[in-house]
Amino acid sequence: xxxxxxxxxxxxxxxxxxxxxxxxxxxxxxxxxxxxxxxxxxxxxxxxxxxxxxxxxxxxxxxxxxxxxxxxxxxxxxxxxxxxxxxxxxxxxxxxxxxxxxxxxxxxxxxxxxxxxxxxxxxxxxxxxxxxxxxxxxxxxxxxxxxxxxxxxxxxxxxxxxxxxxxxxxxxxxxxxxxxxxxxxxxxxxxxxxxxxxxxxxxxxxxxxxxxxxxxxxxxxxxxxxxxxxxxxx
Numbered sequence: 001x002x003x004x005x006x007x008x009x010x011x012x013x014x015x016x017x018x019x020x021x022x023x024x025x026x027x028x029x030x031x032x033x034x035x036x037x038x039x040x041x042x043x044x045x046x047x048x049x050x051x052x053x054x055x056x057x058x059x060x061x062x063x064x065x066x067x068x069x070x071x072x073x074x075x076x077x078x079x080x081x082x083x084x085x086x087x088x089x090x091x092x093x094x095x096x097x098x099x100x101x102x103x104x105x106x107x108x109x110x111x112x113x114x115x116x117x118x119x120x121x122x123x124x125x126x127x128x129x130x131x132x133x134x135x136x137x138x139x140x141x142x143x144x145x146x147x148x149x150x151x152x153x154x155x156x157x158x159x160x161x162x163x164x165x166x167x168x169x170x171x172x173x174x175x176x177x178x179x180x181x182x183x184x185x186x187x188x189x190x191x192x193x194x195x196x197x198x199x200x201x202x203x204x205x206x207x208x209x210x211x212x213x214x215x216x217x218x219x220x221x222x223x224x225x226x227x228x229x230x231x232x233x234x
Contacts, residue, residue, distance in 0.1 A: 007034045007233065019209040020193050023082050027193045028231040037216040037227040039171060041189045043078040043106055055185040059110040064103035067092035068204075080191055088112055100109040108188075118177040118187055122208040125170045129207055132199035170223075171211025200230050 007029045015148065018034050020027045020182035033037050047059050066075045069092060076086025083105070084096050117161075121128045133141050173195040178183040192212035197205055214223055 003106040004030070012095070017210075018214075019206065019213045021209060022194060027086055027191070028228060029233055031213065031228075032231045032233065035216050037219050037223070037230070038191070038224040039212045039223060040080070040082055040191045040195055040223075041172065041216060041226065046108065046186070046188055049186060055179050055182040056113045059109055060106055063095065063101050063104060066107050066109055067095050069109065072112055074108075074110040074112055076108045076110075076188075078108050094208045096185050105161045113182070114180040115177040116180050118175055120190075120195065120200060121174050121176060122192065122195075122200055122205050123172050123174050124208050124211055130201040130204035132197075134175075134196070134198045171208045173208070185219050217231045 007026060008194050009030060018036065020030050020036065020038070022030070022033070027038060043060055044056075060078050063075075066073065066089065069089075072088055074087065075089050075095065077083045083101060086108075089095055093138070095101075115135065116137060117133055119133050121131040122142050135141065171192050173190040173192050175190065176184055177187045179185050179215075192208050214227070216227075219227055
């Protein structure tokens with residue numbers, strides 16, 4: 001394992017197959033130097049899921065529309081770069097200013113719901129290799145999936161919420177959660193190379209990372225659909 005102190009890879013320090021783990025902008029810069037393609041889902045993947053996987057109103061819009069929304073609404077950046085906090089906003093109060101973020105910045109606008117638990121799942125070829133709760137009743141947790149005293153967290157139900165095969169790259173992180181009064185739903189998809197591990201099995205996480213970092217010259221037609229554009233440092 002090589003822990004970089006900057007965005008440039010020192011000469012002759014990486015040989016053979018490699019995977020990347022870090023925040024998105026860093027991962028893109030390093031991938032370009034290694035000739036790797038990073039696989040991720042596009043902005044319209046989440047709102048394009050069938051309603052039974054969402055169980056709430058959710059769409060891609062703009063920051064200008066979010067600022068003008070008259071009531072409470074959940075707003076989050078749609079590009080995965082976390083330019084501002086994804087949370088509930090009241091009539092636009094607290095959202096970034098026009099100077100900080102352009103009006104046309106893509107965002108997710110979602111109906112407010114109450115998540116009883118949220119679970120991170122590292123998924124490979126439609127199979128959950130490892131998973132871990134990270135939020136329970138709004139508080140961070142690394143507790144066991146079966147530790148919920150009301151029996152609400154069941155692996156079987158969680159995996160059913162992920163059963164939208166064929167709509168994502170083969171190595172991905174998908175967060176699912178239990179919405180109060182509605183059932184299990186997909187929270188969002190995350191880049192495998194930048195998602196927090198929480199209580200997941202690191203060895204299984206590495207398997208998913210390896211599938212999400214593909215040598216660009218080996219990209220097949222199906223993988224190319226999900227590959228982020230190459231980034232080169234000047």
